[in-house]
Amino acid sequence: MYEWLLGRKPVGLTADVGFQIGVRRTLPLSLEEAWDLLISKEGVGLWLGETASYRLQAGLSLLAEDGTSAQLRLFKPVSHMRMSWQRKEWDDSSALQIRVLPASGGKTTISFHQEKLEDPYIREIMLRHWEHVTDRLNLLADLRQEKERSR
Template identity: 50%
Template sequence: MSAQRVVGQTATAGFQIGVRRTLPLFQEEAWALLLSPQGRKLWLGEIANVEFSQGSTFETEEGHSGEFRAVKPLEQLRLTWQPAGWLDASTLQIRLLPTAHPGKTTISFHQEKLDNAERREVMKTHWEDVITGLQAIANNGSTR
């Protein structure tokens, strides 16, 4: 008999969380927003310069660090992401998903390798806040 897992717990990678929302942006606009100083501050942290290419590393002013593992323009960013104070890095994947409606794109944040259920809940709130911030920028038309 195996131990019962709780919501968000995986068999091998700790805990995970996924948050997604459809925004009123074309895919190119959503990508530009994510990589813009205003957008990346929401999800990555405060950083003057960052190279969005596979293998490049970063460290933000807040002490978040990581490495980009996959960069597929207009589609996906996959990176290790370790906030200051965390013992281990998590894996963060940001995907831009086309919708059936022109001018709309779903932005998806998926994070895995989280230590426990409490951290999962904290990160769920964090990514919901990030998407809310991105949506506010999109609704203000700053990307068009």
Template identity: 45%
Template sequence: MVGSIFKQEVAKATGRSWEQWISILDRSVDPLGSHEQIRNHILEEHGVTEEWSEWISVLYEQLLGRIPVGATKDAGVQIGVRRTLAITKEQAWNFLLSPAGLSLWIGDVPPLKLQIGQEYESKEGVSGKITAVVPYHKLRMTWKRPEWDNPSRLQLYFLSTKSGKTTLAVHQEMLDEVYMRER
């Protein structure tokens, strides 16, 4: 599925709508061709930048049934990052849910009531609802930027290490497309 963000960006960058690209590529590329062949065709025949040749080919290949990096069968497109920090999981939890911490990943938002069903919206338009809370261990919520068509699911895990540090695992799924994952 290609979302409205990609459709707007590809039209702005290339002067062609996503639907026009599909029509052009359906007529001009071998559906069994490699990723490199499709990307190079777009680059050489249509005067598109390398970056947009890559994006158009990846999302077109998805229409052909190819599965891009980050796409799953059940959770849509996802991305995850883990970082180990030299602080306790309580310190990490308390910082990320403080006004200073929240401003980094949600924006200017009133303090969150950490209860299932609690909705939030920042002044910047990021919105969602808390769906799971295990203090100092897990926070799960829907998370949607104002320009997105659909909300994603965001999960934060705070894991103690044997050395007394904390691994913060951030996992976001149900993204509309791989273009959103990259952004």
């Protein structure tokens, strides 16, 4: 993280879009189940924050209660979504892409890729944020699986 201060190229620095971060997690859900979790009220509450009612679609602007905002640029169901994503305290928005990818054994990998981050410190903060989000999504997936098994 201190490479930048020492004049070295730090981890995550791109040639033209600032800093980037990518976090992936494989969940015990089918592609459709994972997508449904991501776009559910609980799922959006994790990757954006608590919002009013919505129906996700390209062009939609979202504002969370904590001031985090997003503008959906691309929304391809059961595949991916791209958006500008900005915390209230940031001067500029970042670019966020969320994908669902098929994995072996009927599981699904959820991927968060974020670009246009200002510096390595913001990158580190967002790394921890997306790791927390994927941990919580995994917990929700496990709870959904338990619920299905108990039926």
